Amino acid sequence: MKKTVILLFTLCVTLLPNAHAFDADQIQIRGFISQGYLVSSDHDFWYTPTEDGTFQFNETKIHVMAEPLDNLRLGIQLLSRDMGEVGNNEVAVDWAYGDYSFRNWLGIRAGLLKRPFGLYDQSRHVDAARTEIFLPTGVYPDIARELFFSTRGVGIYGILPGNLSYELQYGVAPLDTDGGAVKMADGMLGSKTENIENDYVIAFMLRWDTPLSGLMFSFSGFSMGDIVQEADIGKINTSTFELYISSLEYEFENFTFSSEYRHESVETSLNGNMSLMDQILEAYHITGSYRFTDWFELGLGYSERYTDQDDKDGDRFKKIGQPAAKAWCKDLTMITRFDINDYWIFKLEGHYMNGLEGVTSELGDDPSEDWFLFAAKMTFSF
């Protein structure tokens, strides 16, 4: 993998003098390399050794896009990513699809598609495309991205009268046993998953750009058919996995404000007769940012996430002798972004955390509920 990164970096440096990609009307080649550093005062977060400080936090993407016909766009993006135990810089296809646009109100895409999910999920691993290093952690946990991120199938999209736009998708989620979802399930159950598949996923997004310029609302979500894990302890079946997000964003010149609420239902059983999980996860965030100059942006965010909306105090965990704080994660974030030039970006971010949801290291007898996570990241894009 090191060779791939070196090769991509060499490509970037070679292209730098001419870095607008290739002929805009023909073939586009674009990409970026991000390298981050994470360190926390206590605990490891999201399967990453943050307590000791780690550089296992990077993303590299490169894509080729072509428009062979006026109506048709084809493209593929490769992704290499590392976040502690997840990703490990294996090269994977991030998205790959054909996009045929019939009318303003109807376009069709087929292939491996980015799933519409909240305001920002589609740009989750595109550091240059957002202010934060981490999207609001409550609403966009990074731990099991494959459940949320992509759909292998078909989709339609377009704009409608009344300032509405929409997107619908149908297909399957490209799950695999190396992903964070399996890691999380195996971690909780002490199992080893050998295979994972899902029946289908239906995803949608409806967006309304209000008459007040810059103010928009959207409602998005998806429902997945059975997710079946074949593990050494038996068949783990997630019969319900539904997720909905209501979003609001207001953007006026250099100011952006957003808020989102996430509602997620999960029902999982073992061998069809033993309930492992039947709960509703709930999260929200409020985030604001202001671009002071061309090169400096400052943001502040707050998010809360609860693993069970009926047990926000963590009684369920207390009953089994675990810290109640595993039931929630509250995150107050200070964000800074420095655009050094059109190609280089540097970000610093501090998270004051309360709660242990998302903590993946062993918890001692009296784990600290309050802790701090610091993140730094440098990105080169072309």
Added chain:
Amino acid sequence: MKRLIVGLLAMTAFSYAAYADVVIIANRNVPENTLSRKEIKEIFLAKRVRWGDHSRIHAATVRDAGIHKMFLKQHLNKSHAKWKLYWKRMVFTGRGVPPISFDTEAEMLAYIAETEGAVGYVLSGEIQDESEASVKIIRIR
């Protein structure tokens, strides 16, 4: 005295830059003669990709920061930084290709004149006589 005159001239130039209108121009074969502000925004953000006769829209911009920033402020209500952020998001999610960008207004004018479906912008004083121009001015409705 000299400084005062230079200062006044600079202020005049600044006022011109601050208040000059940016007009939308298009290829003469584009079917529309008027567009709403919402439609202009949709076009330059690649949400609207077809003209009324379903032909393809080819949006163009100028790299010159001054006029481009004026265009963004007057027609898209976006800062340059937000514009770049938007297009990074679109590009790396494979959802769109940014408008073709030119170093000078003259290059963009030539492109719009030659390319069916092309649309862009210039400062209002750039086109004196529309009947003789190689492009047409799109009125805002």
